[in-house]
Amino acid sequence: MSLALDVRHTDEMAAGELAELRDMLVDCFSPRYDESAWAHCLGGTHYLLRHRGQLVSHGALIPRHFEQAGRELRGLYGESMATVPNLRGRGLGSIVLAAATADILMHHEIGVFAASKYHFYERLGWLKWPGETYVVAADGRRPAAPARGAVMYRLPPGSTIDPAGDLAADWRAGDIW
Numbered sequence: 001m002s003l004a005l006d007v008r009h010t011d012e013m014a015a016g017e018l019a020e021l022r023d024m025l026v027d028c029f030s031p032r033y034d035e036s037a038w039a040h041c042l043g044g045t046h047y048l049l050r051h052r053g054q055l056v057s058h059g060a061l062i063p064r065h066f067e068q069a070g071r072e073l074r075g076l077y078g079e080s081m082a083t084v085p086n087l088r089g090r091g092l093g094s095i096v097l098a099a100a101t102a103d104i105l106m107h108h109e110i111g112v113f114a115a116s117k118y119h120f121y122e123r124l125g126w127l128k129w130p131g132e133t134y135v136v137a138a139d140g141r142r143p144a145a146p147a148r149g150a151v152m153y154r155l156p157p158g159s160t161i162d163p164a165g166d167l168a169a170d171w172r173a174g175d176i177w
C-alpha cells in the first residue's frame with residue numbers, strides 16, 4: 001500500500017479538507033456521527049492517513065484539562081478514531097494510533113480516549129482507567145463515566161499519576177468522556 005501520514009492542526013486544514021474528513025467520519029461511524037461528535041473532533045491535532053491520496057484512517061488529539069487530587073494535568077484527549085470500513089483490520093488504525101501515542105508520551109502528562117474497542121488500544125499499550133472518573137463542572141465536581149465503553153489512558157514513563165486514584169476531566173457540552 002502507498003500510505004502517507006499527514007499531521008496537522010485543525011486551523012491548518014482548508015475547508016475542503018475538513019469537509020472530506022467529516023464525510024469520512026460520518027461514513028465510518030454511521031449512523032451515529034452528529035454535530036456534537038464533530039465539534040469535539042475540532043481544535044487539536046489530526047493524524048490523517050492517506051492511501052493514494054484518499055483519506056483512509058484518522059484520529060484527533062484535543063488538548064484538555066484533567067486533574068487528580070487537585071493537581072492539574074496537561075493532557076490530550078482522543079477523538080474520532082476511525083478507519084474506512086473496507087480497509088479495516090490491515091493495520092491502518094494502528095499506524096494512526098501509534099503516531100498519536102508517541103506525541104502524547106513525548107510532550108504530555110496523560111493521554112485519554114473513551115473507547116469501546118479495547119483490544120485495538122490495548123495492543124498499543126493503552127489501559128482501562130481502573131479508578132473513579134469525574135467531571136469538573138461550574139457547580140462542582142461530580143462522578144461521570146463514558147456513555148459507552150471505558151476511559152482508556154497512556155502515561156509517559158516515570159509518571160507519578162496514580163491510575164488507582166480519581167481522574168477528572170473539564171466540562172464540555174455533549175459527552176464528557
Ligand SMILES: CC(C)(COP(=O)(O)OP(=O)(O)OC[C@H]1O[C@@H](n2cnc3c(N)ncnc32)[C@H](O)[C@@H]1OP(=O)(O)O)[C@@H](O)C(=O)NCCC(=O)NCCS
Binds near residue numbers: 087088121
Ligand atoms: C477501531 C478502528 C479504528 C480500528 O481501525 P483498523 O484500521 O481496523 O485498525 P487495525 O487494522 O490497526 O487493527 C484492527 C485489528 O486488525 C488486526 N490487524 C492489524 N493488522 C492486521 C493485518 N495486517 N492482518 C490481519 N489483521 C490485522 C489487529 O490485530 C486489530 O485487532 P484488534 O482490534 O482485535 O486488536 C476501526 O475498526 C473503526 O473505524 N471502527 C469504527 C469506528 C469506531 O468505533 N471508532 C472508535 C473505536 S473506540
